[in-house]
Amino acid sequence: MKKKSIAIFAAALAIGLVLLWLLQMLLVPKYMTDVREGALIAEYYEEEPNHDVVFIGDCEVYENFSPITLWEEYGITSYIRGSAQQLIWQSYYLMEETFKYETPDVIVFNVLSMKYDTPKSTGSSSQREAYNRMTLDGMRWSDSKVNSILASMTQEEREKEAMWMYLFPLLRYHDRWSELTAEDFRYWLKRDTVSHNGYLMQVGVKPLEDEHVERPLVDYEFAPSCYEYLDRMVELCKAHGTQLVLIKAPSLSPVWWDEWDQQMVAYAEENDLLYINFLNHQEEIGIDWNTDTYDTGLHLNVYGAEKLSSYFGRILSEECGVADRRSDAGLSALWAEKTAAYDAQKAELEAAYAAQK
């Protein structure tokens, strides 16, 4: 009798846990048709971890660089580990995690996040729980993820012991049951791939109309904590024999102040790093702000991204010495598939955009 009761209890527990897991899978945001950038981080694990170049950073990497162009024109295999409003401590832990999977020749880090201080002191717009989730939920569990969560939690998340909500996302998204859409059921247990090696394609065009103007700052000095994470990135790359390249993507907003640029130039010199501010190379890249942006200069569209990648690819191969791997038959076949998917989506989005106009 006792044995039977234990068996029934165990069975009920197992069934209950499975049902709760299914419920959790249903309730978590899918990021498949809306806010697609939320799906980017998780897609990395579906890849064969064998890239020459890995980009790390915020929307200025996943919207502005096309790995397909880098492959097509220079035979460089690359992946973008980008996410919306990715903060520098998150970038550091993503970099740390990347080294657990692969050791690329070059890691490219977009320095815009140097402007954001620690979670405690950042303004409301820079540190939001929703952005944290987009970067952190997609990561696989490891010490890097735990540390990234600990470094990233907002005040409210700390007060509400959000680590449990990262561990069991059902606790975070428990009230989404009233907002479920067909997308949630369609992607309940499977996901589509939304990016092309981390690149999120946009084909729309919304020209730059007026110059982006921002109020001058009182203090342009980057926070010590940001430098600390940058130092840790430098150390990490050195330890793995990977070249760290600092870039500032040519996005026009948020404004990248000269004072910030000077600090990065000085830091790169001091640490013997390559730093490229693409805002200074717009003409050479050939960016036309009438046709190459989909949101008035904040991000490039696919046409701008291809131009920028073409320009950067030359630097990666000539200055950083990244090899051309197009002679590798296996890789060529793999990237041919990726290119076909990229071209197909581009054509599809262009057709949809034209119809929309």
Added chain:
Amino acid sequence: MQFTSFSFLLFAAVLLTVYYIIPGKWQWPLLLIASCFFYISAGTEYLVFIALTTLSTYATTILMDNRLKQRDVYMAAHKAEMSREEKKAYKAKIKSGNKVWMVACLVLNFGILALCKACLIDPVRTAVSGGTLSFLTVGLPLGISFYMFQSMGYVVDVYRETAKTERNPFKLALFVSFFPQLIQGPISKFNQLTPTLYAPHKFDGKAVSFGLQRMLWGYFKKLVVADRIAVAIGSLKGEEYTGIAFLVLTVFYAIQIYGDFTGGIDVTIGLAEAMGIKLPENFIRPYFSKNIAEYWRRWHISLGVWMKDCIFYPISVSEPMRKLSKASRAKFPNFGKRVPVYVASVATWFCTGIWHGFSANFIVWGMLNCFVIVVSEELMPVYAKFHDRFHLKEKKWYGGFEILRMFMLMNLIRACDLFPNVGDYFRRLGSIVTTFNFHILWDGTLMNIGLTALDYAIIFGGCLTWFVMDLLQEKGPIRERLYAKPAALRYSLIFILLVVVLLMGSYGIGYDASNFIYNQF
């Protein structure tokens, strides 16, 4: 550590596991360690208060017990040579000495409690601390009103020789600080709690399961209903909400406080039950009461019992009361004999009000309760005549009417909690008969107080479920009946309740963390 925090659930889970792994004789020391950990997690600055209460309780009860033992030894030795009067005088002498110790202990502890509560009032806070923040002015030490009353109840019981004296200081420390009831009671009697608190317990699947079920039910009331409706109460306290809106507020508050308080008590009793420890019930479906006396026998029972034992009875049987009774009976033969009871009632309700807080609204709340109790008592013969004349007691609908009447009356009195300024409360109360704004029920006003249609649906569904469960519970213990059902049905119902709490509970990011209301007392 809030009962609704994830860390508490982890703490409880780890404790339960260790509790049943270790030998039974180590269970109560483990509970003491867990209670200390629980208390310290709320802040070390208040440790001194509970330590002082424990020490003074221990010292006083041991002192009194030693004297009682000496008395027994002396009397046994001199049994033959002492006359009856001498024995009586000797006993009275010991009792009187013990009384001094008891009163000293009560004064010390209630003095601390009064000081702590008074320090919540701004002018006193400033006077005590000179305007600077000190450990006395940060807030009320966790659970002080509860552990203090429990300890002092024990001191009184030892004085009365109705409780055995605990000579192990660590066991006594556990009695004072047992963590599940630290937050909001119940205020247990020593004789009630300690037999199961100190006893070793073997793992009992049924007891653990029943305890966890009760905890889950408590979370349902707290997170799904009480915390969801809390936002509307904050809005409805606004000046613009008068008349019918005030009535709506009183009903919403009735739902919130009942869900909040009984939810917390369910978590407390459930957790203790899972460890084999029996705590007294604190509520017996009070909203089904037909009169105020019955209501107070069903609501916050442990506080009522304490007040009755330690304030009401001692006053009503005291020498001055006997004299008053004699004098008043001579003047008003009918009413006079009840005067001492009414005087004791006033004192009891005054203390009950003060227990909730050193502010005018709580005293008014206590006095309003007392007023209704006294008036009801006086009008009892009139009611009885009225009921007999129309045979009302035989009619079912009249029972329902009495319940509804009592519910609304208690709601109106209870709303006093919400307005520290008593004038505000009476203005709102008066507006019920001056402002007939029934339109707020359908003109969209109630959709602008922080609740969406979905919130209303969840609250309504939650209350309905709760009401049905209370009705079923009136007929007998639900969990026992559920236990007799097939396992599939039993587990399915528990799982559904768990899912409802998980999905519809007001917790996590975007929700205001709502503390248990009785934490503040």
